[in-house]
Amino acid sequence: MKNLKTKFMIPLLAACSIFAATSALADSIYLKDGRVLEGEISREGDTFVMLTTSIGDIENVQLISKDDINRIVRDSTPIENLAEEAIIDAPEEEAVVSDGATRIAFLRLGWLPEDTVGPYINTDALERSVEALDGKADVLVLWIDTGGGSVAETMKLVDYIEKEIKPKFRLVGWVKRAISGGSFTMHPMEEIYFMPETSYGGSVAFSSQNGKATASKGAFLEQMLEFGELASSYGHHEPLLMRAMQIRIDLSYDIDEDGVAHFREDREGRYILNTDDKILTLNSDQAMKIGFAKGIASTKEELVKKMGYEEWVEVGQDVDAEQQRFRDNMKKAETELLKASRSFQIAMENGNVGRAQKFLGDMRSWSRRAPAWQDFSTAGLPPLTRELFRELERQLDELRSAQQQRKQKRR
Amino acid sequence: MRFRNLALITLVALSLLAVGAIPINGAGSAFADDTAVNPAEPETRDVIILRSGQIVEGTILEETGDLVKIIVVVGKMKAPTTYRLSEILEIQRDLVVVTDLEGAKKRGDDGDGGGGWGDRDDEKPINSATDKPKVYRFPIDGHIVGAFPGLLNYLQRSNRRDIISLTPVERTMRDALSYDPDVIIVEIDADAPSSVGWDGGVVTEPLQPIFQEVIDSESVRLVFWVKEASFGAAFLPFICPEMYFESEAFFGGIGTLDDFDIGDELVNEKQISLRIGRAEGVAIKNGYDPAIIRGMARQQNWLCYRFRHGKIEFLEHKPRPIDGDDWVILTDDGKGEQKDEMKTRGNDVLNIDAQTAMEIGLSKGTYDDIDDLVFALGIRGEYDLIEGRAERNFDEWRDRVENAIDRMVQLQRDLDEAGKGNGRNESESKKIGRQTRVLKEIRALYGTFEEVLDPTHSERAQIDIQLEALKEAVLEARNKEKEANRNRSRRR
Structure with a gap:
């Protein structure tokens, strides 16, 4: 052979x-x-x-x-x-794949609960992974565990998945937790598998101000609902499902003799999935019953078996390890950026121009090492845009010249 | 292996019984107790074949609804046990026991304990004459506070000192595994801070992987034995597929998701929904009906149940005529006439007792004595009960945390005094130096006891800001002192 x-x-x-x-x-x-x-x-x-x-x-x-x-x-x-220890075996230099074996790559999107869509689950990073896998894998399994994240990045991801990934691979979503932006991210996929403990939904877009969160309203809400419909059409899912995850509606269904669920936006169906005082988050039982999940799998082996492959080989472990490195890098940068920005503020308050300059330099350096922080805010820190750095430089210059003026006056 | 052989013989005998009601042969030795058998009135046994493959023999006492209560007999041991009908594949009644002590002797069975009625052939033998099975008792007794922001303030206000967090649980699990036990019984008698309500479930999250890892490894059988699991602590046993109750057990008392408030109505509903979804996932993974979680989640939620054809049915709203009869209301919406006086004892929120837990598939059995529980777990005859270091681990950790809290209070005072200079005539830079040292000690304490005192790192982040400010202040103070010295020198 x-x-x-x-x-x-x-x-x-x-x-x-x-x-x-x-x-x-x-x-x-x-x-x-x-x-x-x-x-x-x-x-x-x-x-x-x-x-x-x-x-x-x-x-x-x-x-x-x-x-x-x-x-x-x-x-x-x-x-x-370095790959994520215990999760991924060190990638082999060469893998011998028998003729006919399907090459399957598993790519984790998010690993820790704080891995949000945007800085950690990121289109640019995914694009690099997909390019690295192009021609090396037949099937791409995107595994997700996230509590949500940035609306703008979610939209970018959905678009990229539909237009760039789906034409290249048989694409399969495997969900541990896809909440809010996570559910949108998975929604363009037609083949979605759950784990027994999966939760999927809670897709209300909101913004926070002064510690209080407000759900999207008016034109923005309309835009989000349209986006939900678009993602549903990409994945060929019943649009009412995503709608019930976004706003409070009644949702019930009947199951026909072929086992297919037919939904309706009232409580008249035989089975009630959601009521108009609640937001829908699907569990694995419900997802299977309505046919949203193609199956339940706890391990890669179980999943692949349910996908119908007998002879297969896992490829692309190195690419997955890169995703993990990307997340580790973002995390480290987040910690260091917060530290540097706090120190910068204190130095400015104390009029210590030299130290403020040093901490500003640290912030610049970390934003270059983890450029995604130029696009996304983190707790207590806005996106590290050029404008932000220009503004901080301006404040520093102001302080510097005020001090010089004081010195000159003293002389 | 002696016991495997016996198990095989028993299974063969029983499979024959299933088709032709032939009296038990061979397996009779396993029944041998000190009861005299009158040949004229042959001794009989009832046999329950469970879906798990286990076969139980004894005398059925009672059958109610979907429960079957049986006195299980093995050798000289007898123990009352209750099974759900849904767990049972078949019940065979009044089978004649052929006492074959002679045959038993030939096989090396003394007829006293051991010898199974239901060991699957591929099961790891859990008992042998030379190597007694080991059962590790793992008590979780107290107030679970893992990862509870603001705990220091909480502990200073409350009188609870029986705290449970990651370190002693982790150490106790290490201790347990060092004995290479056959079974670990996690005896839970715990609550969690009621003030954090449903999100109190989060306090158990750091503990979950410790148990989960052992459960997933399948190398040790881990079961939960519930005495009390209330507020956030009620979430912990859901990670285990095997839960048993004590007869006076109390489980539940949550139902506070309705009070959730971080934003407008829709945002709150989103948060409630995803929290319920997450908890449902844990329940489903371990074989529990997610309707129980929904019943526990919100005071407005109803949960009723009934049995139809040996299967449980749940209803999640007030029963209507169209829903039929026989519904048992576990929890109502607590509105109007349904409002209870005591939240933790009525049914406004889902509070589950031992009997209900059995009926709704939460508990696999009710036992007040560890011997009975061990017996129900399939350990026959003698076993080693290992108490291990559990108690010491928890006590030591509590003492250390309490000392840390006391020290923290003292250090806060020291910090204030250092800021005032304490009436000493010391330079500004020395004052700042003392403040810095105290702050660093406080920071170190937060680090050492991170899991209870600073799970979100927020306290240390705050101290880092203070330290950075002190660093700046000391530079400024030194500059001023230098300048003052220079001025003095010039004047001289």
Whole structure:
């Protein structure tokens, strides 16, 4: 039998530079504050880890409390190739795929509850992954776990999925949690599988001001409802389903002799799915009953079996690892940006121009390393646009010249 | 393996019974107890074949609705056990027991315990004469507060010190696994801060993966035994497919999602919906009906149930004539005449007792004694009950947290005094230095006890701002001091 050899290239991204290690091989300690320390774990107790790092001939030993550690990735993996430990096996240099085996790539969109659509589930990052997989995978499974995010990015994702991804692969959505923007993101897919614990919906768009959230109204609401219909038409889903996730409507259904659900916007159907005082979030039982989910799967093997493949091979683990690195990078940048912006404000309040300049430089540097923060706001920080930096520079100049004037007056 | 053989023999005998009512042979040895058998009146047993493959023998006491109560007999041991009809594949009554002690001896069975009636052949043998099964008792007794922002203030205000959070649970699980137990019984007698209502469920989230990992590994059987699981704590047992109750157990008392308020009505409905969806997912994953979650979620929600053809049916609104009869109302909307005086004891929110828990498929059985529970779990004969370090782990952690809270109060005072200079004639930079040291100690305490005192890192972020401001202030103070010194030198 002829073997088809697939070569996996590990793409080098600029983002890797933030994890630049002092040595090629390292233990990596991911701290809860977002920092990543690399070196050799020289001793370990129940409550602490001793990490030895070397720069040239100088060795430094750090004692780190396990309370401060998020996770440890142990030795021998070159940091540039680091994948999410325990979740993904290190990618093989070459995979031997027998003739006829279907090549399936699994790409995780979101991993932690705070992985929002926008900074963490991001069209540009997805585009890079899709380009890397083009021609190397027959089927692309997009796995999602998110509580939602930016409306603008959701729209961009839906468009990209429909127009760019669907023509290239058999596209399958596999959902752990697709809430709000997450549900829109999955909706253009025709084949959606759930996990037993999945929740899908709660798709009300809202904005927050002074700690209070207000649902979209008027023209914006109309636009969101149209968008819901568009996403439903892309995925060939009943539009009333998405509508009941967006606004409060009655939704009931009957099931015909072929097992197909027929929906109606009242309570007259045999089964009531939603009432006009509630917003719909589907669970796996409901999704199966109405035929929205094609199946329930807890593992990749179960999923692939339900998709109908007997002979298959997983490809693209390196691409998925890149997505994880992208998220790690964004997280680290978020932590550092918040720290730098706070320090900048304090330095400005204290009239310390030199330190303010330094922290502003740190902010610039982090926004370059994680450019998605130029488009999205994070807790307490607006998008790091050029305009924002210009404004901060202006404030700094103002402070500087005020101080110079005071000095001149004193002289 | 002796017990496997016995199990096989029993299964063969029973499968024959199913077609021809042939008296039990071979398996009779497993019944052997000290009851004299009158050959004229042959001893009989009722046999229940469960859908799980387990086969239970004894005397059926009572059958009500969908429940069957049976005195299970194994060797000399007897224990009352209740099964749901939906769990039962078949009931065979009054089967004649052929006492074959001689045969049992030949097979090496002393007829005293051991020897199963229902072990599937592929099951890991859980009992043997030389190696007793190990049961680890894992008590979760107190107030679950994992990841509860503002806990320091809460603890300073409340008199609750029996807190439960990640560290002692994690340590106890490590201790449990070090014994390589066959079964871990998580004995839950806990509540959570009532002030955080439904979102109090979040307080159990850090604990869930610890149990989930063990359950998913399938290397150890983990079961929950509920004494009390109220407010947020009620969410924890849902992560386990095997829940048992004590007869006086109390479960529920949530129903506060209606009070949820972070925005306008529609935004609140969205938040309520996704929270219910998430909890439903956990319930579904572990074999519980999501209607129970909906009943627990909102005071306005109704939950009624009844049995039809041995199967449970739920109704989630006030029963109407069109819905038929026999509905048992578990929770109503608490409006008008339906309003209860006590939220935690009436049915305005879903409060579930042991009997109801059995009927609605939440509980697999009611046991007040750990021996009875262990017996129901299929462990026959003797077993080792391991108490382990659980109690010590929880007590030590509580002491440490309490000391940390006391120290924190002291440090806050020290910080105030350091800011005032405490009447000492010390330089500004020294004052700032003392403030910095105190703040760093407070920060370190928040870090060490992060899971209870600063789960969202907000306290430390606040301290970082203060430290940064002090750093600036000390630079300024030093500059001023230098300038003052220079001025003094010039004057001299």
